[in-house]
Amino acid sequence: xxxxxxxxxxxxxxKPRQIIHGTTAGTSLEVATLxxxxxxxxxxxxxxxxxxxxxxxxxxxxxxxxxxxxLQRSIRGEQLLLWDSGENDERHIFIFTTQSNLxxxxxxxxxxxxGTFKVAPHLFVQVFTIHAFVDNRALPMVYVLLNSKREEDxxxxxxxLLETRNTLAPLTILIDFERASLQAAHTVFPNATVSGCLxxxxxxxxRRIQHEGLTANYRDEERVRLFTKMLLALSFVPVxxxxxxxxxxxxxxxxxxxxxxxxxxxxxxxxxxxxxxRVPPFPIPLWNMRSRVEDGLPRTNNSVEGWHHAFQSSVACxxxxxxKLLEHIxxxxxxxxxxxxxxxxxxxxxxxxxxxxVRVTQRLTTLLPTY
Numbered sequence: 189x190x191x192x193x194x195x196x197x198x199x200x201x202x203k204p205r206q207i208i209h210g211t212t213a214g215t216s217l218e219v220a221t222l223x224x225x226x227x228x229x230x231x232x233x234x235x236x237x238x239x240x241x242x243x244x245x246x247x248x249x250x251x252x253x254x255x256x257x258x259l260q261r262s263i264r265g266e267q268l269l270l271w272d273s274g275e276n277d278e279r280h281i282f283i284f285t286t287q288s289n290l291x292x293x294x295x296x297x298x299x300x301x302x303g304t305f306k307v308a309p310h311l312f313v314q315v316f317t318i319h320a321f322v323d324n325r326a327l328p329m330v331y332v333l334l335n336s337k338r339e340e341d342x343x344x345x346x347x348x349l350l351e352t353r354n355t356l357a358p359l360t361i362l363i364d365f366e367r368a369s370l371q372a373a374h375t376v377f378p379n380a381t382v383s384g385c386l387x388x389x390x391x392x393x394x395r396r397i398q399h400e401g402l403t404a405n406y407r408d409e410e411r412v413r414l415f416t417k418m419l420l421a422l423s424f425v426p427v428x429x430x431x432x433x434x435x436x437x438x439x440x441x442x443x444x445x446x447x448x449x450x451x452x453x454x455x456x457x458x459x460x461x462x463x464x465x466r467v468p469p470f471p472i473p474l475w476n477m478r479s480r481v482e483d484g485l486p487r488t489n490n491s492v493e494g495w496h497h498a499f500q501s502s503v504a505c506x507x508x509x510x511x512k513l514l515e516h517i518x519x520x521x522x523x524x525x526x527x528x529x530x531x532x533x534x535x536x537x538x539x540x541x542x543x544x545x546v547r548v549t550q551r552l553t554t555l556l557p558t559y
Contacts, residue, residue: 193229204233246509250280250311250335259514262286263522271348279341280311282333283348284517289329290353292528296320297359299380301369302489303337304496307503309510311335316345316369319492323531326491327524331517333510342372350376360480362489364388365470384475387488390420393452400447415441419452423477424556430472431457431465481552 189211196207208229223229247253253275260269271283293299298321303314314337318330332345350356358380361373365384373382397406397416405412418437425433434457438449456475458465477487503516 189223190229190232193233204230207233247311250278251275253280253311253510255282255514256511259511259518262525263518264525268518268521270352273344279334279336279338281335281341281344283345284331284333284514285329285349286521287353288525289521290349290356292320292322292327293318293329293349293358294353294355296322297357298485299358299361300326300486300489300492301361301363301373302492302496303334303364303366303369304500306506307500307513307516308507309333309513310507312510313337315513316342317492317496318349319495321485322528323536325527326486326495327527328495328520329524337366337368339368339372342369343375346372346376360483360485362480362486364489365392365475367469370474381479382474383477383480384470385487385489386420386423386475386477387490389423389475393420393448396448396451402444402448405444409442409444411442412444415445416448419449423475424481424552425476425559426478427473427476430476478556481549481556 193207193211196211224232255269255272260267262268266286266288268284268286269282270285271281273279273281300319300321301316302319303316305314308314312333312335314334316332316334317328318332319326320329330349334341334345356377358377360381360383361377362383362385363369363373365388370382370384373380393416397403402412406416415437419434422430422433422437434453438453441449453459453468455468456470457472458468480487499516499520502520503513505512508516
């Protein structure tokens with residue numbers, strides 16, 4: 189039985205608790221009394237796994253990184269390491285994806301991009317992922333190890349994908365409000381509609397309310413709440429009408445909201461000047477959600493962030509070795525392949541959106557045509 193536990197420790201990415209329970213389930217009580225202590229079995233699993241990772245060595249610098257052949261392929265044997273930018277590249281980049289994944293990205297033109305930081309290995313800043321919207325789910329298709337958040341590095345990644353498969357032509361791309369990745373997506377895929385996540389836009393507005401010391405006003409004064417929420421509601425007004433609607437709100441807003449409206453105009457509308465409005469850091473088409481609602485597309489990156497949270501949970505530690513991370517990527521890739529096979533066989537996925545989100549979407553779908 190301990191042999192099976194050791195084998196599963198190496199062959200799977202299950203948590204120790206899952207391995208122990210799965211292996212010992214149904215064991216006779218007589219045998220159970222002979223098993224090592226629970227904590228001892230946990231230590232055995234961790235030692236076995238750590239021995240495998242330490243045998244490969246934890247790189248001390250970028251130039252030492254060598255991806256072992258078994259980790260360059262998916263569990264099913266398909267090439268998974270798409271690009272290693274080279275040991276002489278001080279901002280070393282690794283892209284992990286398969287030709288099958290790129291085909292899915294080609295066939296499904298609605299993409300999501302996001303980065304996560306807690307599972308980034310030593311020497312890297314983030315794990316950047318690209319997801320395809322398939323059967324109402326955002327499925328991970330590309331994993332990138334980056335040691336920066338620079339626009340030029342995001343652009344290198346996207347250009348490498350396009351170079352590998354020149355038929356990639358996303359229709360839409362949803363990203364957090366990070367200017368570097370937003371601009372890179374615009375540059376490499378100029379025909380795609382690139383949008384910022386509505387949830388993060390709302391967070392930005394709420395942070396400004398807090399920054400201006402208006403939390404109590406928002407809580408206690410109905411007009412302050414209403415005129416704050418109407419700023420976010422501009423996301424659903426036709427793009428060409430947003431500036432005019434903002435001006436209408438500006439003329440009747442509560443005085444307390446002056447600094448909030450100034451912030452919104454500076455960053456999301458554009459200040460008036462003699463020949464019209466200047467282009468703001470985040471232009472109106474970037475955060476306008478009307479077309480996404482009309483097309484039945486998600487307004488937020490929350491499902492992708494939920495995936496990142498689940499992935500972090502499976503890795504079960506912050507900043508793992510690069511080898512441990514790649515093992516988890518292999519298993520995540522295998523899970524994605526299984527999901528795609530089920531979808532293609534006609535097994536539809538259950539709705540993953542929360543009921544509140546679904547109700548809001550239904551209300552928006554009903555309300556927008558009445559504008």
